[in-house]
Amino acid sequence: MEKQRYRTISLLTTIFALSTLFVQSGNSLAKTVPANAVHLYQAGLAIMHQNATQALADFTESEKLAPWWEPPVYEQGQILAVTDFQKAIPILMHAAQLAPKDDTVWNILGWGYYTHQEFTQAIQAFTKQLTVNPTQANAHWGLANRYDNSSVRQFAKARQQLQLLLSSSAFRAMAQKSLASLPPNAIDLTYHDSLPISEEDAIAALLSYRRMVYPTSNVLIKGRDGHLPSPEVTNYIAYADQIGLLKGLQISSFQASATRVFLAQLLANFYGINQYDYIRPFQLNDIATLPVATQMTINSILANQLMTTVTPNDFAPLRTMTRSEFASTLQNANRIMKNPPSGDQLVSPEPHLRTSPPFIYFFSTSQPSLSVQSADLTSHQKQISAIGLTYFPFIADFPSGSAKTRQAIDQTQYLLTVASAGGGATQEWQQLEQTSIAPFMVLANYNNVTHQADPAIVDQMLTTPGRPTALINEITAIARKEKLRGVTVDFENILPKDRVPYVNFMQALHAQLSANGITTMVCLPERDQSAPQSPYDYAGLSSHADLVMLITYDEHVPGGKPGTIAALFNDQRVIQYALTQIPANKLLLGVADYGYDWSAGTGVEVSMQQAKSLASSYHATITIDPSSQTPTFQYTDASGVKHTVWFENGQSLTYVDQLVNTFALRGIAVWHLGAEDTSFWHALTTAHLSTS
Structure with missing residues (x-):
């Protein structure tokens, strides 16, 4: 409204x-x-x-x-x-x-x-x-x-x-629009507040307190009574199921009154409290007959102060809560998770809490033109925290260790970066020096011949005696000479056998950079579950980095089938797993500010504005994919060739940015500078991620 x-x-x-x-x-x-x-x-x-x-x-x-x-x-x-x-x-x-x-x-x-x-x-x-x-x-x-x-959240009122405004010609359209998006009365806990909270209303209300995203979806999940949830909360239940919030919950009936043990498990799922998160067992008389895992979960909820006992020795697991009581519980839980218990009641792991302003990192690449990127820097220098230069302009200064690695692969002399410098790059570097934006060097294993991330580059560097040390010394020397604030390591598609050597390299690099006051950042491919055979040791690599970027985009690429660039559901799953391995205050969520235009079996990159201009030029209708919550459209060009475009816009980016707040992540890392439009910056402001 x-x-x-x-x-x-x-x-x-x-x-x-x-x-x-x-x-x-x-x-x-x-x-x-x-x-x-x-x-x-x-x-x-x-x-x-x-x-x-x-x-x-x-x-x-x-x-x-x-x-x-x-x-x-x-x-x-x-x-x-x-x-x-x-x-x-x-x-x-x-x-x-x-x-x-x-x-x-x-x-x-x-x-x-x-x-x-x-x-x-x-x-x-x-x-x-x-x-x-x-x-x-x-x-x-x-x-x-x-x-x-x-x-306030009094949706019924x-x-x-x-x-009442539907009878007003001046307000009718706005009222109709607001009514269509207004959450149902079921999650207004001041509505019929003396009645017991039902299982489905508790789930929906819990989600709504974080203002999370609820895409339209059909719900097939049923309670043990065989009944579906009520229509007004269907989307919330579907979303809860898709993000794993219902895992372990015994749903007797969505419409049944929720018991305290049900609500304890629900809160544990939502806030990431596992059964081992308690300091000491509570002496409770009435939970001894419950499964051991359930007893431990209740103890963890009590230790985190998200709920209280009914009497000093009784939890009353089968008692219900009124809607008003559950509202008070949620308000207290949100407060606790923002301000964790202190002293000997502090649980492990600590609840997610951002302790500094959001960090907004942009990669600067060879596209678009440097003049466009330069204008971007000028316009948004107060909103950007750091720029990672993928074409670092001082390569020739240090040609020994890393340049030999590159020369052996593709006969180039670059310091593990995407493209060579050129005058424009030096100009942008000089411009950066006049701002408060932190300059980062990006180390990558990009092969200029194959135009792909090349695992051989990293493998040779990691396994050649003396080469890691030579590269680390070069990086440190350049960083000190050019007054760099950070170094970003973006080694992609590396070999599984390099898992341990990569961690060892990051450990040595981080130690040397830290000693010189330089930030270390590492980029990791997305995943939503443990992968012991993966070359990327989430916990090991993140322990030797100050910032960790999750590459949560390019789910569909130019050489493949058309599809979303970054699906919201996928981002959520990736974040939830990452937080089991990496502290939230290190995590940067990867964000795309571009799209792809596919035709004849291949795709080309388009900026946010280019995608909108294409839709306008060909009178194409942009729709929002309900599953990924990202925009897409199709058009036929003048030669009769059919095109499919998927891209990011302000609406889809707002959803992604809200996830950063929901999980109190450190910030975002955007690929790449110059591809965004005004709706990108509006999305940052809407999600309260703007640093200006």
């Missing part, structure tokens, strides 16, 4: 004031408004959108000349409501006293309180507006927004206000 301003003061108001030159204040006699007060008021109206400071001064002087006249007081309040709401409050309240029948004052107050998350005062202001003018649809719109706010 969104705020709508609706009071417009025009010069007609001034003309009316000039013609009447009097006002009525309370029960006092009518007073004449001095002409110079009206003149100042008129002057303020004429410039308030161009020069708010001068307009405020004009309205203030006008009020001094006619302190009983409401219009200049109202306009002062309207200006200050935007710039300094606390100063605006007494002025607007005074305006309401001067003109008790002017309901617009209360609307401004309502939106001001709402914006500053003072929700009780907001509802009072909007309610007062309806008292003054019972037909005012704007007040219903304000109340609907207030009740739908993620901190929001729905009631929106339904």
